[in-house]
Amino acid sequence: MPMYGDLGNKLVQHAKRTQGLAHLPPYQTELVRAATREVRDLDKDVASLLEPFQGSFDPTADQATACTLLVNHLSMRRNKRCLLAYHRTRTDKLEELAWNGTDILELAGQQAGGTNGAPIADAGEASSLSPQEEDYFRQYGDLLAAYKGQWTDIDLTGSLEPPRDLFIDVRVLKDAGEIQTEYGAINLTKNSQFYVRQGDVERLIAQGYLQKLG
Amino acid sequence: MDIDDILQEVDPSFHTIPQEKRDLQELTRAWVAERSAPELLPWPADGLFERINGSIKRQIEKVEEMTGDMDPKTNFALIVIQTELERFKYLVRSYLRARIAKIDKHTLHYLSTDELRGRLSDMELAYATRHQALLHNHYLSSFLASFPPALQNLNDTAGGISMIETPDLESAVFIRLLKNALVEGRGVDTDDATNMQVNDIVILRWSDAKPLVEAGSAELI
Numbered sequence: 001m002p003m004y005g006d007l008g009n010k011l012v013q014h015a016k017r018t019q020g021l022a023h024l025p026p027y028q029t030e031l032v033r034a035a036t037r038e039v040r041d042l043d044k045d046v047a048s049l050l051e052p053f054q055g056s057f058d059p060t061a062d063q064a065t066a067c068t069l070l071v072n073h074l075s076m077r078r079n080k081r082c083l084l085a086y087h088r089t090r091t092d093k094l095e096e097l098a099w100n101g102t103d104i105l106e107l108a109g110q111q112a113g114g115t116n117g118a119p120i121a122d123a124g125e126a127s128s129l130s131p132q133e134e135d136y137f138r139q140y141g142d143l144l145a146a147y148k149g150q151w152t153d154i155d156l157t158g159s160l161e162p163p164r165d166l167f168i169d170v171r172v173l174k175d176a177g178e179i180q181t182e183y184g185a186i187n188l189t190k191n192s193q194f195y196v197r198q199g200d201v202e203r204l205i206a207q208g209y210l211q212k213l214g
Numbered sequence: 215m216d217i218d219d220i221l222q223e224v225d226p227s228f229h230t231i232p233q234e235k236r237d238l239q240e241l242t243r244a245w246v247a248e249r250s251a252p253e254l255l256p257w258p259a260d261g262l263f264e265r266i267n268g269s270i271k272r273q274i275e276k277v278e279e280m281t282g283d284m285d286p287k288t289n290f291a292l293i294v295i296q297t298e299l300e301r302f303k304y305l306v307r308s309y310l311r312a313r314i315a316k317i318d319k320h321t322l323h324y325l326s327t328d329e330l331r332g333r334l335s336d337m338e339l340a341y342a343t344r345h346q347a348l349l350h351n352h353y354l355s356s357f358l359a360s361f362p363p364a365l366q367n368l369n370d371t372a373g374g375i376s377m378i379e380t381p382d383l384e385s386a387v388f389i390r391l392l393k394n395a396l397v398e399g400r401g402v403d404t405d406d407a408t409n410m411q412v413n414d415i416v417i418l419r420w421s422d423a424k425p426l427v428e429a430g431s432a433e434l435i
Binding site: 032035036039040076077080083084087088091095130132133136139140143146147150151153154155156158159163166197198199 | 271274311318341361362
């Protein structure tokens with residue numbers, strides 16, 4: 001028999017674990033639904049407890065009922081906090097992905113293939129995001145693009161490392177095709193090495209096509 | 215050299231330094247301060263970023279003009295300009311990202327009063343408002359909509375705890391004195407007040423350092 005608060009506790013544990021992970025674990029649809037249901041049930045309990053009093057409930061006269069009401073009241077709020085914390089942790093992660101320029105489709109592919117070589121048992125579960133989270137990710141991406149667009153020359157999602165050298169050595173990890181630089185076109189084929197302007201290839205490094213050397 | 219020259223030299227308001235250089239100093243100072251302060255600092259109101267954006271644009275154009283030139287001398291100058299440009303861009307980027315991080319963390323707090331909203335630039339205000347709306351919507355569609363109506367708010371203060379988190383104004387910062395000033399700091403057991411000289415460096419609570427920084431008597435480092 002699960003106790004009050006067990007569900008919320010589980011959500012918080014999931015959230016805590018998510019913070020330390022590089023990827024986003026699957027959305028706990030059942031848990032969220034159950035915690036929400038608990039809140040609704042508690043609310044109904046409160047309503048039925050208060051009903052016979054017709055709005056004239058005196059806590060000092062009936063301390064047992066008052067105590068039940070208080071516990072119910074606090075449990076509902078606790079569940080709400082746990083749910084908010086769980087969702088906020090996940091949206092924070094999603095926002096981080098958006099800033100890093102990760103594509104949501106790529107994310108789904110990554111999940112299907114397993115993150116560290118281990119195949120995910122349920123292949124039907126393509127995405128670890130809830131449909132609402134997918135919406136959120138898309139909308140946040142639009143918002144970010146709009147904000148970024150007002151600073152065209154800066155590239156807000158660029159590296160936060162202070163720049164040292166204008167030119168860097170890079171090795172190509174995955175074929176990335178041809179890129180245009182002000183010194184002409186470079187064909188990025190796997191395992192080749194180039195000396196290029198950092199600003200030209202920052203994107204490709206972030207996306208894992210190139211590796212910075214030295 | 216007569217006395218006026220000497221006076222002019224020590225008068226910080228005497229503008230012998232070109233505008234661009236002062237802008238860079240101002241940007242660097244704003245960047246350092248924003249990264250050290252636990253709360254969001256006011257957006258520079260004097261058009262600093264318009265000027266900086268203009269400088270960056272001009273330098274980019276210059277780079278484009280010079281690229282075609284194959285003269286080794288131009289090439290060297292080009293590398294210097296591009297390096298400077300990258301550093302400039304880094305400062306602006308890092309500054310803006312530091313602000314966005316703070317805004318994202320305490321969105322509702324910064325949107326709650328006019329005084330706090332005033333610290334945001336117009337773009338940041340638009341971003342924060344929209345971000346909060348997106349989040350609220352997301353909560354609603356994920357679970358909040360099936361809650362009892364009385365529990366759907368995001369700004370409850372029930373039980374004496376506000377749902378809106380605020381930045382910790384008591385966290386410690388380092389400041390360097392720009393003028394001789396009396397520094398008052400509150401400690402755990404006792405409070406202390408000391409007369410400090412220019413260039414002295416102290417660590418104290420942000421809430422104690424704030425008046426000094428705002429008055430221009432000290433800078434965050």
